[in-house]
Amino acid sequence: MSGLRPVVLSGPSGAGKSTLLKRLIKDHEGVFGFSVSHTTRNPRPGEKDGKDYHFTTREAMQEDIDEGKFIENIMFSGNMYGTSKAAVEDVLAKNLICILDMDIQGVKKIKETDLNPIYIYIQPPSIEILEKRLRERQTETEESLQKRLEAARTDMELSKEPGMFDVLIINDNIERAYDELKDILNDEIKKVQEAKS
Numbered sequence: 313m314s315g316l317r318p319v320v321l322s323g324p325s326g327a328g329k330s331t332l333l334k335r336l337i338k339d340h341e342g343v344f345g346f347s348v349s350h351t352t353r354n355p356r357p358g359e360k361d362g363k364d365y366h367f368t369t370r371e372a373m374q375e376d377i378d379e380g381k382f383i384e385n386i387m388f389s390g391n392m393y394g395t396s397k398a399a400v401e402d403v404l405a406k407n408l409i410c411i412l413d414m415d416i417q418g419v420k421k422i423k424e425t426d427l428n429p430i431y432i433y434i435q436p437p438s439i440e441i442l443e444k445r446l447r448e449r450q451t452e453t454e455e456s457l458q459k460r461l462e463a464a465r466t467d468m469e470l471s472k473e474p475g476m477f478d479v480l481i482i483n484d485n486i487e488r489a490y491d492e493l494k495d496i497l498n499d500e501i502k503k504v505q506e507a508k509s
């Protein structure tokens with residue numbers, strides 16, 4: 313099936329991107345496929361290699377980048393992250409809507425490609441609430457948390473650049489944010505469902 317637009321979910325660390333996209337994929341079986349990024353950070357409890365991320369080393373990732381295997385890659389909070397060409401191609405080959413989770417630097421790089429995704433920004437209600445959610449997630453050291461909050465401030469400023477995102481969702485309430493996300497993607501979801509029926 314041609315013409316399915318990928319979806320880029322961006323927003324600061326802790327905004328709720330993974331929570332929303334995991335629910336979207338689970339609730340729409342056979343509709344969405346997650347573009348599994350590479351990262352050099354350590355897996356969190358419960359994260360699976362090849363599903364949440366391809367966990368790798370700096371050396372291996374740099375080698376692949378040098379060989380042109382990545383669409384985009386960044387440094388975030390002291391670790392490398394990136395979207396390989398294979399990650400996106402694997403999803404598109406299955407005729408699924410490809411969902412990408414990335415920071416705003418990645419968004420800028422994707423804009424230089426011909427992927428033509430729908431760009432969605434997930435915004436926390438405030439930096440204070442973001443900090444509270446990140447602390448409650450209990451995944452970060454104090455140092456990593458501070459780096460993420462610093463990056464979040466820059467990220468939220470850059471997100472205001474006109475034309476950067478197609479839609480902004482304020483994640484003050486997870487049910488409302490999820491309903492908004494579903495509404496935005498309704499036309500794309502229908503395309504896949506109709507093609508399958």
Ligand SMILES: Nc1ncnc2c1ncn2[C@@H]1O[C@H](COP(=O)(O)OP(=O)(O)OP(=O)(O)O)[C@@H](O)[C@H]1O
Binds near residue numbers: 323446
């Ligand atoms: N609306 C909400 N209200 C309260 N807690 C929320 C809400 N949305 C998400 N959370 C919680 O906030 C934390 C951060 O959410 P999540 O991990 O989905 O963020 P993220 O944007 O994917 O972060 P990262 O980019 O670091 O992976 C999680 O513990 C999640 O359960």
Ligand SMILES: Nc1nc2c(ncn2[C@@H]2O[C@H](COP(=O)(O)O)[C@@H](O)[C@H]2O)c(=O)[nH]1
Binds near residue numbers: 353385416
């Ligand atoms: N530019 C990219 N950013 C990515 C990619 N995969 C994830 N991310 C972003 O990194 C931060 C931190 O993620 P975490 O899992 O360590 O909390 C977050 O903002 C993600 O959106 C990628 O491939 N490219």
